[in-house]
Amino acid sequence: MGVQLGDLVAAREISFDELAGKRIAIDAFNTLYQFLSIIRQPTGEPLRDSQGRVTSHLSGILYRNANLIEFGVLPVYVFDGEPPKLKSKVIKERNQLREQAKREWERALKEERYEEAWSKAVQSAKLTDAMLSDAKRLLTLLGIPYVEAPAEGEAQAAYMAKRGDVFAAGSQDYDSLLFGSPRLVRNLTISGKRKLPRKKAYVDVKPEIITLDEVLRSLGVSREQLIDIAILIGTDYNPGGVEGIGPKKAYALIKEHGSAERALEAKGIEVDFDVTEIRELFLNHKTTDDYKLEWHPPDKEGVVAFLCGERDFSRERVEKALEKMEKALKVTRAQRSLDSWFK
Amino acid sequence: MKATLADPKILKSSIDAISNMIDEAGVIVSQEGIALRAMDPAHVALVDFKLEKEAFEEYDVNETLTLGIDLDRLNTILKRAGSSDRIELSTSDDGGSLRITIRNSATRRFDLPLIDVGEEELRVPQLEFPAKVEIDPKILSEGIKDAEIFSDHVTLRCDAENLYISARGDLGNVEVKVSREEAVSFEVSEPCRSMFSIEYLKDMIKAGDIATTVRINLGNDIPVKLDFLAPGVSLSFLLAPRVESE
Numbered sequence: 247m248g249v250q251l252g253d254l255v256a257a258r259e260i261s262f263d264e265l266a267g268k269r270i271a272i273d274a275f276n277t278l279y280q281f282l283s284i285i286r287q288p289t290g291e292p293l294r295d296s297q298g299r300v301t302s303h304l305s306g307i308l309y310r311n312a313n314l315i316e317f318g319v320l321p322v323y324v325f326d327g328e329p330p331k332l333k334s335k336v337i338k339e340r341n342q343l344r345e346q347a348k349r350e351w352e353r354a355l356k357e358e359r360y361e362e363a364w365s366k367a368v369q370s371a372k373l374t375d376a377m378l379s380d381a382k383r384l385l386t387l388l389g390i391p392y393v394e395a396p397a398e399g400e401a402q403a404a405y406m407a408k409r410g411d412v413f414a415a416g417s418q419d420y421d422s423l424l425f426g427s428p429r430l431v432r433n434l435t436i437s438g439k440r441k442l443p444r445k446k447a448y449v450d451v452k453p454e455i456i457t458l459d460e461v462l463r464s465l466g467v468s469r470e471q472l473i474d475i476a477i478l479i480g481t482d483y484n485p486g487g488v489e490g491i492g493p494k495k496a497y498a499l500i501k502e503h504g505s506a507e508r509a510l511e512a513k514g515i516e517v518d519f520d521v522t523e524i525r526e527l528f529l530n531h532k533t534t535d536d537y538k539l540e541w542h543p544p545d546k547e548g549v550v551a552f553l554c555g556e557r558d559f560s561r562e563r564v565e566k567a568l569e570k571m572e573k574a575l576k577v578t579r580a581q582r583s584l585d586s587w588f589k
Numbered sequence: 590m591k592a593t594l595a596d597p598k599i600l601k602s603s604i605d606a607i608s609n610m611i612d613e614a615g616v617i618v619s620q621e622g623i624a625l626r627a628m629d630p631a632h633v634a635l636v637d638f639k640l641e642k643e644a645f646e647e648y649d650v651n652e653t654l655t656l657g658i659d660l661d662r663l664n665t666i667l668k669r670a671g672s673s674d675r676i677e678l679s680t681s682d683d684g685g686s687l688r689i690t691i692r693n694s695a696t697r698r699f700d701l702p703l704i705d706v707g708e709e710e711l712r713v714p715q716l717e718f719p720a721k722v723e724i725d726p727k728i729l730s731e732g733i734k735d736a737e738i739f740s741d742h743v744t745l746r747c748d749a750e751n752l753y754i755s756a757r758g759d760l761g762n763v764e765v766k767v768s769r770e771e772a773v774s775f776e777v778s779e780p781c782r783s784m785f786s787i788e789y790l791k792d793m794i795k796a797g798d799i800a801t802t803v804r805i806n807l808g809n810d811i812p813v814k815l816d817f818l819a820p821g822v823s824l825s826f827l828l829a830p831r832v833e834s835e
Contacts, residue, residue, distance in 0.1 A: 263632060318631050573788050574631060576741055580831045581786055583632040587714035587812060587829075 247299040251474040253419040256460045257432065257454035265413075265453065266318030266583060269539060270431055271403035273417035274323040274392065275373065277435050278381055280418065281306025282371035284436060289360060290351055290367025295557040303377050304557060307384050308549075310435045312567040316574040318583075319434075320541055322412060323385055323392040324399040325378070330527055332483035332519075339485060344370050387549045388571065389542030393534075401425040401531035411539060414455065421482070423458050424473050424528045431454045467500060473528045474506035477521055481528075484519040541574045590618055591679045593647040595668045599799045600640065603824050604667055606796035607636050610789065617654070619653040622821075623678075634789050635827040637713055644821030653693035656680070657706035658688055663687075665698045696784060702733045713827070718806035718814065719781050720747040723774040724767055726797030726817065729754070729805070732765040733790050739763055742831050743790065745807055746782035754831075756787075766807040773802045781809045783830040793826045800824075 285302035286292050292302040314321050329337065347369035354363040385392050403415035404425035414429035415422035422430050433453045462469060480487025480494035488510070491499070503509035506521045533547035546568050553559035594600055607614075607625070611634075614627035621643040628634065642648040670676055670691045677690040686700040732754035736743040739758030746753040752772065755764040769775035796817045797803065806814035810830050817824040 253700070262630075266631065576786065576788060580742075581633055582829045582832060583756055584628065584635055584714065584812060584827060584829045585632050587716060588712065 247419050249481050250479055250493060251423070251476060254465060254475070254497055255420065255423070255456050256464060257456045260431065260453050262317035262319070262453065263583075263585065265299045265431070267320075267411040268318075269320040269322060269411070270414050270416045270434065271324050271393070271406045271412040271435065272321050273399050273403055273415065273422070274325045274381065274397055275418070276417045276419055276476055277323070278303050278306070278373055278377065279309070279371060280436055281375065282377075283368040286364065286367060288364065289355060290296075290364040292371075293366075299557070300377065301557050301559070303373075304384055304553060305559070306435070307381060308388070308553065308559075308564065308567055311374065311388060311390060312571045314434065315571045317459040318574065320539075321390060321416070321434075322406075322537075322539055323381075323390065324403045324406075325382070325392060326399040327394060327396045327532075330397060330483065332524065332527065338486045340514065344372050347582050384549070384552065387552060388544045389575070391408075391537070391539050391541065394538040396534050397532040398425070401528075402533050403427060405531075405533040406537070411537075413535050420456075421434055423456065423461065424469075424481075425531060426458070426469060426529075428458050434455070465497065467497075470525065470529070471500050471505070473525050474509075474521070476528075477499050477524050481524060483524045483527055488515060488517060492557075541575060543575055544568050546572070590651075591649045591677065592618075592623065592642075592696055593645040593646045593675060593677045594644070595675055596672075597667065597674055597676045598672060598794075599644065599819065599822050600676060601667045601670065602796055602799045603638055603640075603822070604660060604664045605613075606793055606824070606826075607638065608664035609792040609795075610634050611636060611660055613657065613659050613704055613706060615655045616658050617653065617655050618650055620650055622648070626713070628711065633786070633829045634793075635711070635713065637823075637825045637827070639644055639823045641821045641831065654680070656705070657704040658687060658711070659701065659704055662701055663689075665699040669697070669699075674772060714812070715763040716806075716808065716814070717807050719813075720752075720777040721777045721804060722747060722752045722767075722772050722777070722807070723776070723802045723804045724752070724772050726794065726800060728765075728767055729803055729815075730794045730797050732767075733787055733794060734761050735765055737787050739789075741787050742784055743787050744784045745805065745813060746780075747777045747807055748780040749777055774804075781807055783807060783810050784832075785813060785828055785830060789828050793828070796824050 281303045282292065285305050292300045293305055295301050311321060340382055347366045351366035351370050354366055382392060393402060400417060400421045404422045404427035406412045407415050407427040407429060414431045415427040416431045416434045418432055431453055433451050436451055462472060475496045477484060478488050478491050478499060479493055498511040504510050510517060549568055550561060550564060553564050554561045610629040612626045614625050617624045620641060625638040666689050673693065675692045679688045681688045681700050686702050689699040689701065691697040713788060733743060736756035739748055739761050740756040743754060743756045750769055752767040753764055776783045793815055799822060800817040800819045803818040812829045815826045
């Protein structure tokens with residue numbers, strides 16, 4: 247979910263060629279939810295193995311990473327740790343929404359309203375502990391590093407980008423910018439043809455990059471003020487934000503009054519959240535230095551045993567993806583591209 | 590369009606070498622012949638392939654067409670052709686497919702649906718190569734296989750007297766030396782060396798059996814250009830170097 251900053255920040259389309267050779271810290275939860283939502287059958291049913299276990303997330307991890315690595319991108323996945331206490335309200339709301347969507351999905355299926363079924367199924371996607379451990383097991387077998395964040399994954403990704411260990415954070419949400427990531431790449435793992443919600447149409451999704459400096463410069467605000475704008479709109483720590491204040495109004499208020507506290511005071515608005523506490527969560531979030539960024543060729547036998555042996559994936563397709571990855575990875579780190587010789 | 594090859598080997602070997610690196614490409618069919626120029630997705634290798642109309646037994650093309658081809662599929666189909674088969678290329682009646690007809694004791698017809706590819710033409714970087722050495726493709730192929738025993742990359746080096754194909758690894762070293770007398774032709778204006786990925790070279794060398802020689806164009810830490818030349822055919826690969834680690 248995250249902060250609705252899309253109207254305020256300008257993204258630039260970026261080609262995979264420009265991302266070749268670059269390390270990107272990808273928000274694992276965000277990406278796995280994307281996979282669970284998108285990788286579904288027309289009835290909304292996720293992919294499952296013969297024992298009924300969901301495999302959509304594993305399919306996404308294998309094929310999307312094979313694509314990324316083939317383009318020369320080096321992904322590292324960042325998993326959420328303990329969520330901040332302030333997030334419990336949002337987590338509870340989301341769980342309720344999922345439960346409700348699940349009931350509506352089942353009803354729509356029974357009544358053969360398949361388009362609605364699909365969109366309800368997407369909203370009901372739930373990431374379980376079993377799926378998370380599946381995901382980590384597959385990443386390890388694929389030779390792709392992952393990091394366990396002590397708290398929010400987005401904050402950890404931002405920290406790694408700030409230190410220069412990775413080029414950018416990768417997520418659909420804008421929160422990593424608030425956490426201070428100098429760059430955010432969106433649409434990284436969902437590029438290509440993507441179904442439009444509630445429609446039978448498809449759009450071509452391309453990766454885009456957002457640079458924190460450019461955002462701050464074009465808005466003429468500091469990072470603290472960008473956070474304050476987000477707080478007025480609503481973040482995961484104060485869902486809904488201030489009633490009646492959307493992105494444009496929030497921006498105007500911060501421009502006029504300088505901070506969220508002064509804006510609220512000037513407007514005489516009482517809120518039930520602590521602005522300072524939330525701002526502090528974005529400015530000084532708990533992160534760790536305990537990570538090692540190394541990419542290894544995939545353990546082909548291990549992946550085949552897991553995905554084909556245990557989860558009924560097609561051996562031919564899995565092997566093809568693994569070969570693609572192995573070959574690309576071998577060249578990525580030391581291999582130059584011909585682009586430098588095109589004048 | 591209609592183009593018939595009496596000897597399928599040139600097309601089979603060329604597509605075999607290309608298709609492992611490049612999944613899909615626009616093939617330009619014109620009155621002069623058939624041409625394909627493309628880079629692999631990582632922009633590490635570029636292929637420039639021309640099959641002139643003289644290479645065909647029969648060549649009937651009146652317009653210029655760009656056919657988007659899934660090269661992997663095309664390779665699978667061409668592998669089905671034996672060395673004494675005749676291959677006829679044409680477009681299907683509705684124009685949506687490339688039709689490959691393999692004739693021998695029976696007539697086998699494959700329709701490969703065309704795919705959408707960009708029409709813009711790819712330029713080729715202009716490079717100055719201080720070393721141009723022409724050798725038997727088998728020597729290069731064997732040298733690369735020797736190097737693979739110890740490493741996944743190989744150094745190509747030239748001095749005034751020799752071409753060296755060498756590799757170093759944790760488990761040992763190997764060097765293959767080809768003297769100027771052993772080469773078919775040898776022009777080296779200054780000593781030079783560059784290092785390359787064996788994975789890519791192994792694919793490229795599959796084109797070795799279309800030509801009696803391969804010209805290795807080499808410089809210092811610049812791409813290498815391999816030219817496989819035979820009457821009516823030109824197949825060149827450009828491969829970006831690896832960074833030599835200290």
